[in-house]
Structures are given as structure tokens and as C-alpha cells.
Amino acid sequence: MLTDLHATVADWYTAHARDLPWRRPGTTPWGVLVSEVMSQQTPVARVAPAWEAWMGRWPEPADLAAAAPADVLRAWDRLGYPRRALRLRECAEQLVARFDGAVPRTEEELLSLPGVGAYTAAAVVSFAHGGRALVLDTNVRRVLGRVVAGRALPPPGLTAGERVGAADLLPADAATSVRWNEGVMELGALVCTARAPRCTACPLVERCRWRRAGAPPATHARRRQAWHGTDRQARGRVMARLRELPDGRTLGTEELLAPLREGAADVAQPDRALASLLADGLVTEPSPGRWTLPG
DNA sequence: TAGACGTGGCG
């Protein structure tokens, strides 16, 4: 029965949930939103200390909205995808301007905020407000894909079939749905992992269709993410240099790009990286040929 | 919708 499945996962979560800082009593909806944005494509272990420092410095949306982008980018440090930091700050500005400094409760309103997509909107409704929402992240997709569909790994793109299947499993009661969302996500993060699933520790082994079929390997090839020698790597090196720069100081173009010249995929790559960072608002050129983080 | 977008740790 579905009720039995929900209870099994909820009980497992109660016994095994990690003590993540944003799960502690007293965490505000803003704190939950910050944790969700930081956790987009970044391992939770690296997010936890950054989140504590961040919330200590900018405890309310209004605090972050008033911060200088340079400070925000330095505080983001090496969480990766620094555009998220800028979007989070813009999000804080909109919370102040449009929602009286509060985090909205509906998915539609949340989706209208920068840096908030389908997953994050659902997660905030569920984990920050206790509402009923379909949380479908990579963990949930993998767990349901294995248990229900018998697939080793979910397809590259979220399919309509997955959405319908997950929606059928979502408890009707709000409080129960929150426990289900938390539980399935945590199960995917700790037990039903992508590489070496710990099936012997899984509360769902008996009813896992993938496991019962002998845990067959993935069929489709995973899309490999290019990295070495890419523009993305070059952008990361530029940002790393600028983060180290003392406040108010600038770097000349050659001084900034020299470390990238050697080993660049092509001669234009360093300049291309810098230009794209400028276009993204991640760097500024306060005077011709001088560079720094956006004030 | 496929591709761009950081960073580091683990198997």
C-alpha cells in the first residue's frame, strides 16, 4: 500500500536524517531558500559551513539586498557557478521590493524569482512552508526510477512520465508529503546513490523493482560534462584571481589573464572568458583595462 | 531542448 510506503520512508528518515544546519529548529524560510540555492549542483558537505557563515552575515533578505556584489561573490567563495550568488542577491532585492522582505508561499510566486526554478520552488514550499509540492530533484528521480521503474539511472532530461509517476506517489496530506519529500531525497543522498548504492541498508530493497531485476546497469550513456580546457575553466580561474584581490584594488588585463595564456585551448580563450564574465555582471572594468569584482 | 555554467572529492 501507498500508506505503508510513505510510513516506511518517513520512519527511515526519522532514524537516519543528517543533522544539516538548515534543518535545525528556528531556521527561517529565507534560510531554507539560501540552502536550496547553494545546494544546486554543489555537494551538501561543502554547502553547510558556507551556509552558516552566510546566514550569520545576512540573516534577512534585506541584509543581502543591501550587500555589495563583490562581498557576496567573495562570500560565495568556491561553491561554484558564481552567477547563483548574484541571482540570490537579486532574489533578495525582489523579496524586499515585491514581497515585503518575506519568502512567498506559492510555487508561482517563487518561480518568478531569479535563480529559482521548478525544483527550488517546490523545495521551498515543502521544506520552508510545510506545503504540498512535488519535489523532483536528482535524488528523487533516481530513487523512484529504481524502485518504481526498475531503471539504474533516470534519463538525462526530466520526462512527463516521471512527473506523473512521482505525482501519483505524493501523499495528499501536506505534512505527510513533506516527510515523503525529505525522506526520498535523503534516501537518494545517503543510500540509493548514483555510483555504489548501499542496497543492504535500504528500507525499500524488498519492493525495489531495479533490485529485484538483479540491479542491471544503466542503458543509456550519460552525458559527460566537458571541463578541461573549456571556457568554463578559464572563467573559474579569472574569478579565483579576483576573489583574492583586496577590496578596492584592481588588476590589469595582462596581469589578470597572464596565468591563463599558457595552456589555453586557443589564443582568444582568456579574453573571451573575461568578456563573458563582464557580460554576466561577474566582473567590472572601472577604468579601461582595469578589472575587479562588481561593486 | 541541448548546451553552458564551477569546483572538488570519491571510487
Next chain:
DNA sequence: TCGCCAAGTCT
């Protein structure tokens, strides 16, 4: 060692 992968979003 090195490819895979991590609570996605945006265009």
C-alpha cells in the same frame, strides 16, 4: 589516475 557526479537554472 581520472572520469563521474553533486538538493539545477537559464537561454
